[in-house]
Amino acid sequence: MGRVVIDRDVCKGCYLCIGACPKGLLKKSEEANINGYFPAEFVDENHECIGCGMCAMNCPDVAIKEVYR
Numbered sequence: 001m002g003r004v005v006i007d008r009d010v011c012k013g014c015y016l017c018i019g020a021c022p023k024g025l026l027k028k029s030e031e032a033n034i035n036g037y038f039p040a041e042f043v044d045e046n047h048e049c050i051g052c053g054m055c056a057m058n059c060p061d062v063a064i065k066e067v068y069r
């Protein structure tokens, strides 16, 4: 079971990661971060993450710090 860790205060809210995830496990947060952006958040209630790292690879701000397989 995979998992990713997003640094919500580094995220700029571009949402490229949302489009990159083949499982659709990233979504826009309802809460703003310290810079006023609504960061992406990882939601995986059914444990579908495969740890492929596509989200992290597509993040221009390197906000997805850790990818676990």
Ligand code: SF4
Pocket: 006, 010, 011, 012, 013, 014, 015, 016, 017, 018, 039, 040, 058, 059, 060, 061, 062, 063, 064
């Ligand atoms: S790609 Fe990176 S900066 Fe863009 S929304 Fe996702 S985590 Fe945030």
Ligand code: SF4
Pocket: 002, 003, 004, 020, 021, 022, 023, 024, 025, 026, 042, 048, 049, 050, 051, 052, 053, 054, 055, 056, 067
């Ligand atoms: S590691 Fe892959 S499956 Fe998991 S959240 Fe990122 S893009 Fe989606």
